[in-house]
Amino acid sequence: MRRGVAAAVGVAAALALVGGCGVPLSVSSVTAPDDFDTPLPVPPLAPSQVAADGTRTFHLTAQEGTTQFVDGVDTPTWGFDGDLLGPTLRASRGEQVTVEVRNELPEPTSVHWHGMHLPAAMDGGPHQPVDPGDVWRPTWRVDQPAATLWYHPHPHGRTEEHVYRGMAGFFLLDDPAAPDVGLPHEYSVDDVPVVVQDKNLDDDGTLDLDGGEVGVLGSLVTANGVHGAHLAVTTERVRLRLLNGSTGRTYSFGFADDRTFLQVASDGGLLPAPVEATRVRLSPGERAEVVVTMAPGETVRLRSFRPDLGRIAAGFAMGANDEFDVLELRAAEALAASPQVAEVLTTLEPLQAADADVTRTFSVSGREINGRRMDLSRIDETVEVGATEIWEVRNDDAVPHNVHVHDVQLRVLDIDGDAPPAALGGLKDTVYLEPRRTYRLIMRFEDYTDPDVPYMLHCHLLLHEDEGLMAQFVVVESGEAAVDGPQRARPPAGSSHDHG
Ligand SMILES: [Cu+2]
Structure with missing residues (x-):
């Protein structure tokens, strides 16, 4: 109910954007808090069970709830294991993990492990919907450096709303073999x-x-x-x-x-x-x-x-x-006292343009990639496992986009031909695309193949994703062909999926 002057200006600004009219440069549409007296809630670490074979199993329940963003105002929200957001999952490199995802929402959802290298059938994208009342049990082996990853729904055409309602959590990866820095x-x-x-x-x-x-x-x-x-x-x-x-x-x-x-x-x-x-x-x-x-x-x-x-x-x-x-x-x-941060944190494999076997170009504009909107039954790109590829992604609009590639951690080679800033010099899975610029991204596709189940490539401005700014790629064995067609909308092979 606290829609003050600032909030009203925000609405006016949004309407002006729709009409393409000017917005005064001095206007900020954000409301300052009255105070900062609420202690920051830190998401709890999710409990897990480790089986005799070493598999670590987490449980997440997607559910409805209520949150007070403004004192005294109950706002219906969605969360995992609670009213809003979700617990922090934490696992170590080398561990086999399973997450039992239960959907108690009134509509289908999915859970995508953003930044995780894993088989396509476990990825939690639009091809792995979880219907109300159902349980989905993806399982994979963690094999990538320590990182701050996260999880969120990725249902076809509904991602913006699910995330906005509060569905998001951290997935932290540790690497016990990494040096203390x-x-x-x-x-x-x-x-x-x-x-x-x-x-x-x-x-x-x-x-x-x-x-x-x-x-x-x-x-x-x-x-x-x-x-x-x-x-x-x-x-x-x-x-x-x-x-x-x-x-x-x-x-x-x-x-x-x-x-x-x-x-x-x-x-x-x-x-x-x-x-x-x-x-x-x-x-x-x-x-x-x-x-x-x-x-x-x-x-x-x-x-x-x-x-x-x-x-x-x-x-x-x-x-x-x-x-x-x-x-x-x-x-x-x-x-x-805190320890001193080391001057060298890690050594990354030098990946250079000359290492690439394949270059693909992607024009991002409106709600399309290379002139096409997302089609669940169409495979846009077929990648051979083991390949190192350059994906040249251009934002052909005068408005912001970004690009998120599933399955891999990529590197920014250059931006309009220039070396990226140091902050973009490490492992990335999501890259902001400034208007009218070209980003050359280099990445290697390893370990997992599936001609039948695709990974996603999309804008992570989630309205854009929902409206079609997404494409599908499969990773296959050398010489193998992608399987096209509507049959891919069935539940994925290899992960158990039952009605709870
Ligand atoms: Cu976009």
């Missing part, structure tokens, strides 16, 4: 996951799903579901695992006093070396791990500054004017 690692103490999402409420307190060109740009920006939260810091350094869990908004995170922090990881794991930064731009689906140093007794806010969205169309805002505080860090009067 001095990163804070005590979960919820000095190693804290923070998912940022924006919401709009209608007058009756329900979530407002109406949006503009990039979908909903909410006036209430939440950290772990709270509008106006603080984190009690007890250590000299704190590691924030930032996830943009919004459906359309791009953030430019930094601190209100412009202090320098270290970005230590991107989507798929550690950067080769810490990157000293004052901003980190995250489009929907992207993650960054940052380490910030605090002085005893001080308070500083995590802020999203006006994001540089690139050369967007004149007269459009799409969140580029919005600047607001997301989370307050409150340091205790005495802070426990």
Whole structure:
């Protein structure tokens, strides 16, 4: 019900966007919290059972609930094992994991393991729907570097709404064989996951799903579901695992006093070396791990500054004017010492253009990739396992898009021919596409083949995805052909799927 002046301006801005009219550059459509007095809720670590064969099994239930984003206003929301968001799944490299996903929502959903290298039938995309009352049990072996991954629904045409209603959680991967590089690692103490999402409420307190060109740009920006939260810091350094869990908004995170922090990881794991930064731009689906140093007794806010969205169309805002505080860090009067962050974090395989066997080009425009909208029965690309490929992705619009490739962690080779900034020099699964720029991405397809079940390639501005900005690729053995046709809409082979 707290639709104040700022929120009303947000609606006006959204309407203006639809009509393509100008938006005053000074307008921010985000509502500042009254205070930051609510302690940041940290998602609990999900319990799991380890069987005799070593398989670690988690359970997730998708369910309806109620959340108060505004004091005294009950907003119907969806979550995993609760009213909103979900518990943090955590597993180690080398482990076999199984997740028993139960759907208690009134409609089909799915759960995609964003950033995970796994068989297509376990991926949780639009070909693995879970009907109300059903249980889906994907299983795979974790085999990739330590990283901050996440999970969220991916039902065909309904992803934006499911994520916006609150369906998202972290999936943290550890690598016991990796050296200690001095990163804070005590979960919820000095190693804290923070998912940022924006919401709009209608007058009756329900979530407002109406949006503009990039979908909903909410006036209430939440950290772990709270509008106006603080984190009690007890250590000299704190590691924030930032996830943009919004459906359309791009953030430019930094601190209100412009202090320098270290970005230590991107989507798929550690950067080769810490990157000293004052901003980190995250489009929907992207993650960054940052380490910030605090002085005893001080308070500083995590802020999203006006994001540089690139050369967007004149007269459009799409969140580029919005600047607001997301989370307050409150340091205790005495802070426990933290280790020094190492100067070298990891060694990444050098992947160069000359290593590529195949180059594919993708033009992203409107709601189409290469002039075609998503068709569940059409395979757009067939990749041979073992291949190293360059995917040259161009945003041919004057509005923001991004690109998320399932199954792989990729590397940005260059942007309009120039080397990427250091923050984009590590493992990525989601890349912001500035308007009218070309991104050359390099990736290797390993381990899993399935001519029958595709992976997805899509814009993670979820309205765009739902409206068709998605394509399908299969990974096959050498010489094998993809299986086309509507039969692929059946439940996947290889993962058990039953009616609960
Ligand atoms: Cu898009």
